Amino acid sequence: MKLQCEVEVVNRHLPTFGLKGRGKGTRAVLSLGRPSDKTLPQSQSGTAHLVIHTLKDKTGSRYKLKENIEQFFTKFVEEGKATVRLKEPAVDVCLSKANSSNLKNFLSAVRLAHQGCAVETLPLLTLAPLKTSEVEKPKTKMVITSKKDYPLTKNFPYSLEHLQASYCRLARIDMRMLCLKKLKKLDLSHNHIKKLPATIGDLVNLQELILNDNHLETFSEVLCSSTLQKSLQSLDLSQNKIKALPLQFCQLQELIYLKLDDNELIRFPFKIGQLSNLRFLSAARNKLPFLPSSFKKLSLEYLDLFGNVFEQPNLLVPNIQLTIPLTLLETSARAVLNYRIPYASHIIPFHLCQDLDTSKSCECGKSCLSSFIQATITMNLHYVAHTVVLVDNMGGTEAPILCYFCSLTCYSQFLDKINKK
Known part of the structure; x- marks a missing residue:
């Protein structure tokens, strides 16, 4: 059984000599296993040992576990931290930056080894020096x-x-x-x-x-x-x-x-204004004829729309798709949207949900579905961005933006407002 983490071995006798540990962990691999060394006493050769392998010591420092643990400190085990206090030698093995699940399993096995469980029942390895790649800090x-x-x-x-x-x-x-x-x-x-x-x-x-x-x-x-x-x-x-x-x-x-x-690109998503966290937008050298109405809701630090094929806006030549009187579908859809009534595919048919998702917003703030007046106006891009790259070689920072009007009244009022300016 192995565990990758950071380890600091603290000698508890150091303070008595006026010394203290480094206070910093080292990347290591902990192994729970059985030594195969013939040089070890026969009493230890078959018992479970805790071995700490580091990059400097790939053979590893070994600590006997049977009846040799004074205390476990596991208050912060969910954070990947724990300490195992050994009796002999008098050291604290401080573990950190471990996977919490793996750490819990490893500590459970160490506890069983301390209690003297039969070696055959423990997940022991035959201990041997590790490869450099096993001990190195994980590559990120x-x-x-x-x-x-x-x-x-x-x-x-x-x-x-x-x-x-x-x-x-x-x-x-x-x-x-x-x-x-x-x-x-x-x-x-x-x-x-x-x-x-x-x-x-x-x-x-x-x-x-x-x-x-x-x-x-x-x-x-x-x-x-x-x-x-x-x-x-x-x-x-x-x-x-x-x-x-x-x-x-x-x-x-x-x-x-x-x-x-x-x-x-021939168009932006028409609800691009919903990207409230967007700060840097670059869409130079595309085929955008105009910007969607919701573009006005953006709050950008940097905007680059150079080299697009923006059309010349003409508010006085609108695309009229009004149906008078409004259809029952249009009236119902406007009511759902304007009164913010919740809808989903388990409440109404899925195709109606799609229609509602693609609704348009009138300049008056209300919504419309398929009955509207559509026109383009000019907007200075500094209205939505602090830094604007010139739209063309003529030094312009203006672009056409698509607008929708839910009624002839809204369209007329908007024309009056523009004329007054």
Whole structure:
């Protein structure tokens, strides 16, 4: 039985000599086993020992366990900390940074060994020097920047928190990466990836995902509904072939950084304003004709929309899709939305839920479904961002934004307000 953790062995006689320990743990592997050394006394050769292996001492320091433990200190075992006080020698073995579950199992086995349980019933190993790789601190970062360095036969270290695999000509995401549950940053830039597996959403700690310069055409709806909603803070999808992001993309509520440069975007998710934590947005050199109405709700520090094909706005030539009188469906939908009545697929048909999810917001603050007046107006981008990259080579910082009006009255009142300015 083995346990990886940090260990400090404190001699209890040190204070009597006016000395004190280092107070700092060392990365180690603890083994519970049976010595095979013929040099040991016969009384000890078959008994259980606690062995502490470190990088400097791979053979390990050995401590007999049978009737040799004075006390266990396990108050902070849930935090991966514990102390085993030995009688002979008079030392305290202080453990920290251990997996709490593994630590509990290890201490249970140590307790049984102390109580003198039969050796055959204990999970003992035949003690031998460990390899350097077993004692080293778990690897948290790996950077691969060429195909020849990409591991084909070896698994990625389970402890990785940052993995970069760029310029490796990957056509798909390696499923071995999706088993790295501690991963916080995944950089797969400069590859040939065409599609993202839904299981990326199983990386519950993933904060940064870099996928620039690949062959992506979509960003899956499933990913937007996964655990990435609560973890993902930075997403780089630049230099791909994405034409549109799904409506569900706005569920990635923790996003702070979003890069979409050099794609084929023809529109933003029309509820992009729901990304309340977004601070840095870059979508230069796309095919955006206008911005959605909810764009006005963003509060950005940096915005770059240079090189898009923005249309010339014309408020006086609206797209009128009003039906008078309103249909029963339109009237009901407006009531549900304006009075914030809860709805779900177990209450009303699923297709009606989808319609309600894609409702439009009028400039008056009310909602409309499929009966509205649509027009574009000019908005200075400094209204939503502190720093704005020029939209074109003419020095402009204005862009067309799509507006909706739930009635002719709202549209007329908005025209009057604009004319007064």
